[in-house]
Amino acid sequence: MPDRVIWTVAFNTTNAGPNPIGPAPCVATVEGCTYDSLNLGADTFAGAPYVGVDIDPNGAFLDSNQPGFYCDGGAGGTGFLRLDTDTTSCWDTNKPLGKITALVE
Structure with missing residues (x-):
């Protein structure tokens, strides 16, 4: 490992992320798309x-x-x-x- 490391986390949602998934049937449901709420906490x-x-x-x-x-x-x-x-x-x-x-x- 190098002396310094930057670590990141990335994931795609319907509208955000490196490669957004795009429209999905779950958007029209009451629950929505659960992966759209995968917030990263710190x-x-x-x-x-x-x-x-x-x-x-x-x-x-x-x-x-x-x-x-x-x-x-x-x-x-x-x-x-x-x-x-x-x-x-x-x-x-x-x-x-x-x-x-x-x-x-």
Whole structure:
């Protein structure tokens, strides 16, 4: 593994994602398309196990078309993966949890 890693999560919904699925019959139902609500949450838990060093505790990498989702209000651009960081600690309590397992062959 390299010294630094950026890990991301991406999935497609009816209208969003790298390759949106497009119109589907479930859109017309009361339940809607359940995969349209697969929101990714992030929260920082005291005492959560971790390895490594977060080199920018005030930042996170984000790809969204919604300017309001960014700490800088989208000033650095939207619609592509970029570092969203701010001196106001915008992301310091919203770190996603994950596990990366490297397979050595």
